[in-house]
Amino acid sequence: FAPEDGAKVKEREKQFGGARIRDLLSETGATSDVPFVTARLSVEDVIKMMHETKVKEVIVTEDSEADGKTKLVGVLSEDHIAHSLQSGRCAMQSPVKDIAFKKLAKALPSAYLRDVAKALDFSPYVCVMDEKPSTKKQAGMGEHERAKISLRKAGGSRECPHFLGVITRIDLLHWLATKQK
Numbered sequence: 001f002a003p004e005d006g007a008k009v010k011e012r013e014k015q016f017g018g019a020r021i022r023d024l025l026s027e028t029g030a031t032s033d034v035p036f037v038t039a040r041l042s043v044e045d046v047i048k049m050m051h052e053t054k055v056k057e058v059i060v061t062e063d064s065e066a067d068g069k070t071k072l073v074g075v076l077s078e079d080h081i082a083h084s085l086q087s088g089r090c091a092m093q094s095p096v097k098d099i100a101f102k103k104l105a106k107a108l109p110s111a112y113l114r115d116v117a118k119a120l121d122f123s124p125y126v127c128v129m130d131e132k133p134s135t136k137k138q139a140g141m142g143e144h145e146r147a148k149i150s151l152r153k154a155g156g157s158r159e160c161p162h163f164l165g166v167i168t169r170i171d172l173l174h175w176l177a178t179k180q181k
Contacts, residue, residue: 015176016113021128021167024113024175034166036061039073039097043081046096050078057125059163060100072163074100075125101125109164113172120169128164 035055037046039062046058060073076096084090084099105119105126119126 012114012117016117019113019175020109021107021111021113021116022109024167024171025109025128025165028171028175028178034059037076037096038062039100040095042093043085043090043096043099044092046076047081047092057166058096059166060096062097072104072127073097074102074104075127075166076100077124107167113175116167117172120167120172124168126167128167130162130164 035049035053035058037049037058037060039060050056050058057075057077060076061070062073063069064071074097076099080099080101085092090099101124103123105116105123106129107116107119107126108129108131110131116126
């Protein structure tokens with residue numbers, strides 16, 4: 001990230017204090033599902049699915065050829081699809097992998113919300129990833145803490161086991177609004 005001026009850093013610290021992603025998830029009780037789609041689906045198929053299910057964004061995944069595990073490719077929003085079609089970057093039959101927003105910020109449930117706010121200045125989404133066994137101790141989060149997190153699920157663990165959900169700017173604003181009551 002680019003260096004920030006001290007005033008902006010202090011403002012974020014004042015707004016979010018020591019709150020973490022797990023606090024946002026448990027306190028707001030967020031339960032919205034963001035559907036998963038496979039990277040090889042056509043833009044047209046995803047548009048139809050988004051229209052039928054009334055969602056504005058989807059998570060794009062694909063199976064790794066190396067180990068067969070599902071990996072996160074990116075996020076695709078209705079605005080991104082519209083822009084890609086209008087600019088000629090894709091056609092209706094193009095695979096969604098070609099236009100998915102791939103520069104995703106990722107964070108663990110133990111990350112500070114002030115850092116999420118900073119990441120949202122550069123990316124429209126922050127993907128919340130579960131602690132992997134090798135990083136659990138580094139993050140200072142034990143099994144009992146992980147079990148308490150109320151997750152904003154993005155389709156379930158079958159599709160992408162370490163992916164827990166997506167945080168957007170509106171999620172942070174909603175959390176701030178609930179804290180001011």
